[in-house]
Amino acid sequence: MPTTSAPDEHLRLEGIGVSFGAVNVIPSLDLSVRKGEMVAFLGPSGCGKTTTLRIIAGLNKPSRGSIMVGGRDITHLPIHDRDMGMVFQSYALFPHMDVSHNVQFGLQMRNVPAREAEKRAAQALEMVQLGHLAHRKPKELSGGQQQRVALARALVIEPSILLLDEPLSNLDAKLRDEMRVQIRALQQQSGITAVFVTHDQVEALSMCDRVVVMRGGHVEQFGTPTEVYERPATAFVANFVGRTNRLKGALTAEGILTGAGQQLRSATRLPAGAVDILVRPHRIRLQETGEADNKVQGTVSTITFIGDLVQYGVSVGGEEIVVEEATRRGRSPLAAGDSVTLGWSAEDTLIYPAGEK
Ligand SMILES: Nc1ncnc2c1ncn2[C@@H]1O[C@H](COP(=O)(O)OP(=O)(O)O)[C@@H](O)[C@H]1O
Numbered sequence: 303m304p305t306t307s308a309p310d311e312h313l314r315l316e317g318i319g320v321s322f323g324a325v326n327v328i329p330s331l332d333l334s335v336r337k338g339e340m341v342a343f344l345g346p347s348g349c350g351k352t353t354t355l356r357i358i359a360g361l362n363k364p365s366r367g368s369i370m371v372g373g374r375d376i377t378h379l380p381i382h383d384r385d386m387g388m389v390f391q392s393y394a395l396f397p398h399m400d401v402s403h404n405v406q407f408g409l410q411m412r413n414v415p416a417r418e419a420e421k422r423a424a425q426a427l428e429m430v431q432l433g434h435l436a437h438r439k440p441k442e443l444s445g446g447q448q449q450r451v452a453l454a455r456a457l458v459i460e461p462s463i464l465l466l467d468e469p470l471s472n473l474d475a476k477l478r479d480e481m482r483v484q485i486r487a488l489q490q491q492s493g494i495t496a497v498f499v500t501h502d503q504v505e506a507l508s509m510c511d512r513v514v515v516m517r518g519g520h521v522e523q524f525g526t527p528t529e530v531y532e533r534p535a536t537a538f539v540a541n542f543v544g545r546t547n548r549l550k551g552a553l554t555a556e557g558i559l560t561g562a563g564q565q566l567r568s569a570t571r572l573p574a575g576a577v578d579i580l581v582r583p584h585r586i587r588l589q590e591t592g593e594a595d596n597k598v599q600g601t602v603s604t605i606t607f608i609g610d611l612v613q614y615g616v617s618v619g620g621e622e623i624v625v626e627e628a629t630r631r632g633r634s635p636l637a638a639g640d641s642v643t644l645g646w647s648a649e650d651t652l653i654y655p656a657g658e659k
C-alpha cells in the first residue's frame with residue numbers, strides 16, 4: 303500500500319519480499335531512506351541484509367514489491383541502468399589491472415572517453431588518498447588500501463546511491479577504526495545517499511544517521527543510533543545493540559517485582575503480566591550512596607579486569623547482575639564477597655513482555 307513519502311525521500315522499498323524456492327527469506331519489507339543519509343542494515347548473520355542490498359542494486363529480483371529511487375519505480379530496471387555504486391567485503395578488484403584501471407573500469411563500461419576516465423580515476427584515488435599508488439597491482443597493496451580502491455571505484459561513477467556490504471569485515475581492528483572514520487567523512491563530503499550492511503553494532507551506531515535493525519527478514523526497529531540504543535523496541539534490539547542484564551519479573555499494580563522480590567521502577571509502560579527486565583551493565587552504579595529510582599543489595603562474586611573496563615558479577619537474590627565501570631588507576635577497592643548497593647534509574651530499566659527473545 304503506497305503511503306505518502308517524505309519530501310527528501312531518495313530510496314523507498316515497498317512490500318519487498320524474497321523467496322528462494324519454498325523458503326520465504328524476506329516476508330515483506332518497507333523502508334524509506336532520505337537523500338544524503340547513510341543508513342545501516344544491522345543484524346545477525348542470515349537475517350537478510352545482503353539479500354536486501356542485492357535487490358536494491360539489481361543483482362537479485364524481488365519476488366514481490368517495488369523499489370523506488372527519487373520517486374521513480376526501478377524494480378524492473380537492469381543493474382547498469384540503476385546508477386548504484388557497490389563495495390563488497392571481498393574487494394572484488396581485477397588482479398591483472400593496475401589500481402587506476404580498476405577504478406576506470408566502470409567509466410569505460412559507461413563509454414566515458416579514455417582521457418576523461420583517467421582524470422576522474424585520478425581524482426577518485428586522491429579522494430581516498432591513494433593517488434600515489436595508481437600504477438600498482440591490487441596484490442601489491444594492503445587490505446585497507448585495496449578496500450579504498452574498491453571505494454574509489456564505486457564513487458568514481460558518481461552513483462546516485464552507494465551500497466556497502468560489510469566492507470570492513472576483512473580488516474584488522476585498528477584499520478577498521480580508521481576506515482570507519484574515512485568512509486563516513488567521504489560520504490558526508492559527497493552528500494551521497496548510502497546503505498551500509500553490517501553485523502557490527504559499533505559500525506552501525508558510529509557511522510550511520512539511522513539504523514535498520516533486522517531479524518529473520520523483517521525490521522525490528524528503524525531509528526537513529528540513540529533511539530535504538532536508548533529505547534530499543536524489543537528485547538532482541540536491546541541485546542543486539544549493546545550488552546544487557548536480563549532479569550525475570552512481573553508487572554503488578556505495585557510496580558515491577560523481580561523474582562527475588564525487589565521492587566523496581568521503569569519509565570516504560572506495559573500492561574500487567576510477566577516481564578523481562580533489561581538493564582545495561584554500565585548504567586548501574588556499584589556503590590550507590592545517594593537517591594536512585596532503583597536500589598538493590600548484592601554481594602560481589604567476580605571481578606574481571608578487561609582493560610578499559612572492570613566487570614563485576616554481583617549476586618542479587620540468587621540472580622547474577624553484571625556491572626561495568628571504567629577502569630581507574632590503582633587497585634580496585636572491592637573484593638569478591640563484599641556487600642554492595644547497586645543503583646540505577648527508571649529510564650535505564652527497560653521492560654518487555656516475558657519470553658521475547
Ligand atoms: N541464493 C540463495 N538461495 C537460497 N537461499 C539464500 C540465497 N541467498 C541467501 N539465502 C538465504 O537467505 C537468508 C538471508 O541471507 P543473507 O541476505 O545473505 O543474510 P545476511 O547478509 O544478513 O547474513 C539466509 O538464510 C540465506 O541462507
Ligand SMILES: [Mg+2]
Nearest residue numbers: 351352353499
Ligand atoms: Mg551478508
